[in-house]
Amino acid sequence: MEGGKGGSSGAATAVRAAAAAAVAATAATATFGVMAEAAASSVLPRVCIVGPPAAAVLPPVAAAAAAAASVVVVIAMATAALFTIDLKSGYHHIDIHPAFWRFLGFSLQGQDYQFLSLPFGLATAPFVFTQLIKQLSKRWRRHDIRLIPYINDILFISATGAEALHNRSIIIADLAAARFVVNFKKSQLAPSQSLKFLGLLLDTRTTTFS
Template sequence: MCVSPLNVVEQRDKCRLILDLRKINNYLDIPKFKYEGLNRVAELIRPGDWMFSIDLKSGYHHVEIHPSCWKFLGFHFKGDYYSFISLPFGLATASFVFTQLNKQLAKRWRASDVQVVPYVDDLLFLCNSHSDARSTCAAVVQDLKAAGFVINGKKSHLHPSRQIAFLGLEIDAAQGIFSIGLEPDRIWVGRYCLLRELQIQDVHDSNLSGHFGVDKNLKALQRFYYWPYMVTDVQRYVAACLICQRMKSSHQRPTGLLQPLEPPQRPFVIGLPARSSGNDAALVVVDRLTKMAHFAPCRTTITAEETARLFISTVVCLHGIPAAIISD
């Protein structure tokens, strides 16, 4: 049996259970597919069409899972073990499976000359006349019930109309217009408006906010405001916050022990271009602890006595007599 974390994601009108199946998803072959969306609507719609839409309630949870796969969809709750026996949110192939089921229903309806655009659990139907739309709606509802689905009455528009909302757009078949509907409880913030930064500052820097991260700031902003690239703006603001950089705990690896560098193996650097003084080499002296270096110009023909005098005038006169001298 497999046990995966179970998360609860809050939405506007409900809470959704999300099973964290990332470990299971790593072993799945996820096929590529395309949704039918607004482009398909633009191809099918005709001037004066009557439309109705249907939203399926908890569509995934009406798709049964084969009993042999229940063991992969388990989770713990209050000390007891449970397992999903229907399609859960969090499975990488869930959207593909659900879309394939919808395509079978769409194929059945299209065989009867019904124009339909399925998008996950949203279905849009287009008909020539009002009476045709009413009869089609009744037949579609019966087909969905026979297939085991439940219709969400609050989000569905079962009464045919020439104006309808679908996938966030307002579709007007009478005038052939697609428009974006405004949400009355959210405010549009203009592109060059200073209000954007002020709103981010208000939810991030106020005494009641506590300099939260990107996700919590976004959740607070999106309740009342909208503007393009809001996520990017919040990420930049949080990353540039000096208080967050100073006070937040670091997630980097702990700093390792300092490893002393090896001192130079050769005390003389030779082969340098000769100067007017005749110096063509340099005596290299490195402090073993601090790695501070002294470079004293000399000649390649320098003797041991001259080296000792040069060492005294370069190092000893500045730092005193060393506790130890290491040289090859």
Template sequence: MLLGGRGGGAGGGGGGGGGGGGGGGGGGGGDARVVPPSTTLTCVSPLNVIVQPSKKRLILDLRHVNSFLSVPRFRYEGLTRVPDLVQEGDWLFTIDLKSGYHHVDIHPAFWQFLGFSLQGQDYQFLSLPFGLATAPFVFTQLIKQLAKRWRSRGIRLIPYVDDILFISATRAEALHNRSIIIADLAAAGFVVNFKKSQLAPAQSLKFLGLLLDTRTTTFS
């Protein structure tokens, strides 16, 4: 039995990647299944359920698992790239990937370390959970491969985990690039969160909480 599914979680959780992971707690959602009787879990992590207005969110405490992991050092791209890439009069759009980490399958050999218990039943994650210390690195490396492909075609972009800003010189170019990008994401198995994405090309929009206005070249 699967609990949740791509982009959804046990109890209805979900949510974007953010920088979630780090060395400590929190996160939830993703693909999980009831542990078969023939399977023994090596680790069952503490679990809390936070009730939010529109959903319930699982918070899985993976500190014990994380203590055994070696986490590579890496840098995110982000708002520091904006002044270098965004020019006056540019057209912008953003894409948010739905429950980004949950697109990444965990090798079956490691399911045993990603267990949790809910209402007396044991489950195990089958996809990359929020709270796993290596999750930000793994997901960022995957997005980097798509970014390389797009940049080789002259597309300007700034990826930050599962949020991506795209920059074009004209509205027509933005529309053309958007169709390429959405097709590439679909081919790679990523699900776009259309509700959170800003797909209509604009010269003023918010990205990672910053208002970008290319008409006045102000970023606030």
């Protein structure tokens, strides 16, 4: 994925420099500690990088989060219609350049593997994925679609249920065109005035959250 202009370009340069340092600091194939995280909603484990070398070499980069102030604005919009979209295995949508596969290797139950897509647990993963989502967010905001993105979870806010359905059709089409996979089980696609987002119960009827 190419870096954007300005700050994004500088951050991409920093990531490339850190990767170059990893080349000098590690062997041709690195062995990682991994954590198999069994999600409550799935029978399949999620493999996350939890240790050096690359996880230690690549510095964490700040990624914009959904601010509490944004949530306050949402609940203040009395009778607003809400829906959410969850992108399945978010980071795995981003391919890793083949030259860097060897630095994302790990051993699990005696078998060696390499990540070919952006792994969970890598310090720079939230920033990289957020930069990608920002491009879609800009497009939607040009269509006057209000949203609060947080990594692979996105809250959409519409004035009415009819507007929400119209916006949803645009968003689903854009995600499909960009080859994003929507997790329909975790998404709340039916417009509602009360739903959960990032663990908070939002209610635009009572203009409260808990």
